[in-house]
Amino acid sequence: MRNQLETLAKPRPLLDRKGWAAFLAIGFVLIVLVPLLNILPGRGSALHLSDYLIPLLGKYACYAILALSLDLVWGYAGILSLGHGAFFALGGYAMGMYLMRQIGTRGVYGHPELPDFMVFLNWKELPWYWQGFDSFPFAMLMVLLAPGILALVLGWFAFRSRVTGVYISIVTQAMTFALLLAFFRNDMGFGGNNGLTDFKDILGFPIQAPSTRIGLYVVSVIVLGLCFLLCRFVTQSKLGRVLLAVRDAESRVRFLGYSPTAAKLFAFVLSALLAGIAGALYVPQVGIINPGEFSPANSIEIAIWVAVGGRGTLYGAILGGVVINLVKTWLTGAAPELWLFVLGGLFIASTLLFPKGIVGMVGQWKAWRDQKKAYALDDKAAAQKGAE
Amino acid sequence: MRPAMPLPSVLVENATAGLAPEVVGKVRVSDTQLYLDGVSVSFDGFRAINNLALMVAPGELRTIIGPNGAGKTTMMDIITGKTKPDAGEVLFAGRVDLTKLDEVAIANLGIGRKFQKPTVFENLTVFENFELALKSARGAWKTLLGRLNSEALDRIAWALDTVGLDTKVEDIAGSLSHGQKQWLEIGMLLVQDTQLILLDEPVAGMTDAETKQTAELILTLKGERTLVVVEHDMEFVRDLGAKVTVLHEGSVLSEGTVDHVQNDPRVIEVYLGR
Ligand SMILES: Nc1ncnc2c1ncn2[C@@H]1O[C@H](COP(=O)(O)OP(=O)(O)O)[C@@H](O)[C@H]1O
Ligand SMILES: [Mg+2]
Numbered sequence: 001m002r003n004q005l006e007t008l009a010k011p012r013p014l015l016d017r018k019g020w021a022a023f024l025a026i027g028f029v030l031i032v033l034v035p036l037l038n039i040l041p042g043r044g045s046a047l048h049l050s051d052y053l054i055p056l057l058g059k060y061a062c063y064a065i066l067a068l069s070l071d072l073v074w075g076y077a078g079i080l081s082l083g084h085g086a087f088f089a090l091g092g093y094a095m096g097m098y099l100m101r102q103i104g105t106r107g108v109y110g111h112p113e114l115p116d117f118m119v120f121l122n123w124k125e126l127p128w129y130w131q132g133f134d135s136f137p138f139a140m141l142m143v144l145l146a147p148g149i150l151a152l153v154l155g156w157f158a159f160r161s162r163v164t165g166v167y168i169s170i171v172t173q174a175m176t177f178a179l180l181l182a183f184f185r186n187d188m189g190f191g192g193n194n195g196l197t198d199f200k201d202i203l204g205f206p207i208q209a210p211s212t213r214i215g216l217y218v219v220s221v222i223v224l225g226l227c228f229l230l231c232r233f234v235t236q237s238k239l240g241r242v243l244l245a246v247r248d249a250e251s252r253v254r255f256l257g258y259s260p261t262a263a264k265l266f267a268f269v270l271s272a273l274l275a276g277i278a279g280a281l282y283v284p285q286v287g288i289i290n291p292g293e294f295s296p297a298n299s300i301e302i303a304i305w306v307a308v309g310g311r312g313t314l315y316g317a318i319l320g321g322v323v324i325n326l327v328k329t330w331l332t333g334a335a336p337e338l339w340l341f342v343l344g345g346l347f348i349a350s351t352l353l354f355p356k357g358i359v360g361m362v363g364q365w366k367a368w369r370d371q372k373k374a375y376a377l378d379d380k381a382a383a384q385k386g387a388e
Numbered sequence: 389m390r391p392a393m394p395l396p397s398v399l400v401e402n403a404t405a406g407l408a409p410e411v412v413g414k415v416r417v418s419d420t421q422l423y424l425d426g427v428s429v430s431f432d433g434f435r436a437i438n439n440l441a442l443m444v445a446p447g448e449l450r451t452i453i454g455p456n457g458a459g460k461t462t463m464m465d466i467i468t469g470k471t472k473p474d475a476g477e478v479l480f481a482g483r484v485d486l487t488k489l490d491e492v493a494i495a496n497l498g499i500g501r502k503f504q505k506p507t508v509f510e511n512l513t514v515f516e517n518f519e520l521a522l523k524s525a526r527g528a529w530k531t532l533l534g535r536l537n538s539e540a541l542d543r544i545a546w547a548l549d550t551v552g553l554d555t556k557v558e559d560i561a562g563s564l565s566h567g568q569k570q571w572l573e574i575g576m577l578l579v580q581d582t583q584l585i586l587l588d589e590p591v592a593g594m595t596d597a598e599t600k601q602t603a604e605l606i607l608t609l610k611g612e613r614t615l616v617v618v619e620h621d622m623e624f625v626r627d628l629g630a631k632v633t634v635l636h637e638g639s640v641l642s643e644g645t646v647d648h649v650q651n652d653p654r655v656i657e658v659y660l661g662r
Contacts (some may be wrong), residue, residue, distance in 0.1 A: 009536040239531040245509045252507045257495035266528040
């Protein structure tokens with residue numbers, strides 16, 4: 001038994017052999033193959049990957065990071081945040097502010113410092129909170145700090161007061177709704193309902209150029225991979241087990257001497273950081289960030305991705321984020337009026353019919369197949385016995 | 389069943405440090421492991437605990453009986469910080485005021501509890517349940533980077549053996565039988581390194597054989613740890629052979645040996661018709 005315990009006590013690997021193989025294979029396809037198929041074959045070739053697909057795939061990678069971030073808090077810590085769209089949008093706005101400052105004199109009004117919308121509002125100088133955003137490292141810091149601090153403050157008050165279950169969902173919905181209203185206001189200084197757009201370049205590269213788009217796409221995929229490994233690191237650690245314990249029996253965890261507040265706060269803040277990073281990668285690829293990203297419906301949609309993909313597995317969330325957005329892209333082109341019904345239907349189906357999501361269904365199918373195999377073997381054995 | 393592992397004696401020493409010279413009857417308050425006096429709590433005007441007094445010595449095994457609704461579970465809620473009393477004194481080791489602390493701080497003092505309804509972490513394995521209960525750093529960062537050392541494994545191995553779950557190490561806790569879950573919860577208290585153990589109806593739903601084994605286990609712990617056991621099963625209470633406190637309507641009705649309380653006319657009256 002001692003040997004068994006020694007084995008169990010070993011730090012758990014991030015992924016097993018099969019997991020690493022799949023991880024590296026998918027990474028190779030997305031990071032090497034996809035860009036090559038875009039660059040190498042001629043436009044007429046059947047192998048050619050069309051230019052418009054690159055930013056689309058980049059967008060899916062951002063959604064996947066966002067889904068992953070929600071799965072960390074919902075699937076593992078039991079916190080159903082319906083405000084993750086807000087963390088995503090804050091990261092996006094921080095990136096947007098950097099991109100606005102890069103425009104310089106190339107704006108419609110040609111002001112060297114003020115973005116167009118400020119000139120339009122007759123503002124004379126840059127507000128204090130826009131200072132520093134011309135620096136990329138500073139802006140990246142804000143991509144983390146804005147959502148991180150909001151999550152820290154909100155989580156601190158909510159978790160300490162033992163706000164759980166549906167109440168935490170309501171609080172986070174209210175948070176994103178409040179931010180939606182605030183960012184709509186022109187005098188907030190974030191471009192009102194038009195948001196931030198007309199970006200020209202990022203780190204000196206023209207933002208519309210195909211090579212920049214490939215670069216942004218590749219960075220998004222790499223960041224997705226790193227975020228996945230980081231989440232695995234957390235969930236494979238003892239803290240991961242504490243989070244599961246908090247999810248399943250929060251009060252019991254207290255009587256063991258752990259503070260659920262600390263564990264939840266850790267997960268919530270980390271998750272908000274990931275959502276912020278996703279938003280920051282998203283904005284240069286879609287070319288705009290506006291208050292619509294704060295809409296409560298957006299945050300609910302993220303929860304649906306995770307539920308449909310399969311929560312508490314990390315890769316299920318990624319799968320859900322990508323698959324549902326694929327369907328969305330296709331449907332909003334083919335039959336836009338159907339999209340909301342399909343989304344609602346998927347959500348209802350995932351709660352009633354496949355509560356463990358796509359990942360759970362695959363697991364069930366495998367179990368069923370193995371069972372069938374076992375029965376077949378039994379039958380064979382019985383038949384042989386009968387023949388003897 | 390193996391004998392209990394020796395405990396760090398620091399808590400026991402503290403208990404006898406003699407800070408408060410206050411004396412109740414023949415016992416000094418500072419010599420008690422657990423001390424409750426004048427404790428009352430009401431829920432919506434209903435007095436669940438009414439001027440309750442209780443003293444348990446270090447290393448003592450105490451059984452608490454009383455009809456349903458007598459306030460036994462509520463008393464444990466008060467000791468472990470789940471419920472704050474409206475009035476009264478609750479001291480641990482004769483000097484720590486438990487009414488000022490929350491559940492987490494109280495657990496970290498070395499007070500462990502088994503709930504009336506077995507609550508283990510159903511989605512985790514037996515090993516993982518023990519791993520969580522293990523006395524070790526509890527901060528978020530510490531648990532993110534923490535590793536189990538050899539001494540920790542010794543404790544887990546010993547606890548698995550003591551509660552007889554050594555063949556179920558990798559089983560999911562949710563798949564255990566009711567009795568095994570009860571034992572897992574007791575085992576978790578053992579690795580948690582608690583000085584004071586509160587057991588709320590530990591043999592509810594157990595077979596007779598399991599009940600006997602549990603009594604044996606509790607008896608091996610007696611002396612090493614302070615135990616307060618709430619139970620209905622009089623056979624089991626008899627097996628434990630410890631001092632019995634009878635609760636009724638939130639206060640102590642009678643106290644003494646099993647025979648003493650069973651022959652106490654007031655106790656007989658309360659249990660009449662049962
Ligand atoms: N949180 C609570 N709110 C309201 N009433 C409660 C609460 N906890 C316990 N009670 C009441 O206090 C009384 C004592 O309950 P309890 O301590 O569970 O009794 P026992 O464990 O001795 O059977 C019961 O009448 C119960 O209904
Ligand atoms: Mg009870």
